[in-house]
Amino acid sequence: MSLKKASLLIVLILLIDQISKIYIKTNFMLGEQVEVFSWFRILFVENEGMAWGAKIPGDYGKIILTTFRLFAIVGIGYWLWKSIQDNAPKVLILSVSLIFAGALGNILDSVFYGVIFDHSMSQVASLFAEDNYGHWLKGNVVDMLYFPLYDGILPEWMPIWGGERFVFFEPVFNIADSAISLGFALLILFNKKAFPKED
Template structure:
């Protein structure tokens, strides 16, 4: 696969990701929810830290995370370029393109959303508000909206540790960028031999 085709994949994912996030940010207040099906809802939440809502503590935790993401995207970009140069498999290049697009999509939120939107607490945010954004550069929050509560209920008592507790599957709320990263990683795991044929042959 050529770098141009990988670029098209990245562009399409970034476009869908950012359009969906900007739409949610400018049409939903934080916590607003729309039920599409019993098992699928649009729920607006913001992620201030890492995956699953984890945070790096301290005054500069968010800045450190954003800078780490920027360094990581450079590394992923080099991996993509090197894989194309060395005529890597279609599966490998597609997977890296998906991971790159997803990482880049969330980096956009972290870097600039704090300065181009005001906050969404109890209100619908404005794009480029006159009074300024809710944060500063590198301190934006990632917009999430895809929620799949496929099953909710109390777990059987015989399950160790969590027996009898109320449980939701699938609990995390995510976005298009997260989906692209997950699909890219899944492709590498499922089609490992096709993604890394030389390594497989040596084994």
Template sequence: MKKAIAIIVVILLIDQISKIYIKTNFFYGEEVVVFDWFRIYFIENNGMAWGAEFGGKSGKLFLTIFRLFAIAGIGYWLYSSVKKNAPNILIVAISLIFAGAMGNIIDSVFYGVIFDTPINGVATLFAEKPYGELFYGKVVDMLYFPIWSGDLPEWLPIWGGKPFTFFNAIFNVADTAISTAVGILIVFNKKAFPKHD
């Protein structure tokens, strides 16, 4: 359990420090080109995958509350797996999922009441006039890997001749932790979930 907690704390620290730094040092939409295929690009979203939204304010509240229940379930899964002496690879994967989910929950629950959102400036931490309410914060994203951009071949059905960027998603450290964990569980499925006679 100590190793699991250490993984969670390290991921959460990296996630939150990077988000706070970006939010308090970057204008919304600002981009820094590190390499042609890797950029720091500051955006925010209401917390669903790929920035999708549904149901307005009530949908956002539902999503945040659902996440809180989900993190409780993931926490129980982690505790139960440790108690049952599950394989280390499963413990690591669950810890990454927990840390990633918690990182984005912190944004959703608290960022609306601790940050402002100036139109032509950077945000202030612990602002006098925050941009939202408790449970209505926006998730900060900044990692962008546009590995290839161009027009797709004309012969492709539906998308032929249209501009396309691979990889177009913009995400954060918390999202990376969750995706890494899912990858671990897929690739090392037999080690993570061994069959017992």
């Protein structure tokens, strides 16, 4: 896979990711949802931290996280560039391109969204608002894809969780998260092709 093709893929993912996030942010209030199918909803949530909503505590936790992400994206970018220069297998370049695009998509939220949007609590946010909700490096990541494939009460006979409500799949995510997950999945599934042993 050439640098041109990898770059086009990255730009395409970033465009879809950012257009979808800006649309949700400027048309939905926080917590608002639209049911597309019984098993798929558009649900607007914001993620202050990492995957699964995990956060680094403290006043500077978000800045530390965003700074780490910025260093990580440089490393991933170098990995991608080196893989292309070394004529690595296509599946490796494709995977790293997906991971890079997804990571960059979420970094854009973290770096810029706090200063270009106002808040979404009980109102629809405005783009380039004068009264922004955060600061540089402190923006929240916009998530909207929700797939509650099963939402019900677990049978009473089940140990520990019997009788409790259970939702599968509960996390809400975005296009960037999907690209990262797909990239890692390809690396796992096609590990031998991505990292062939030298003779």
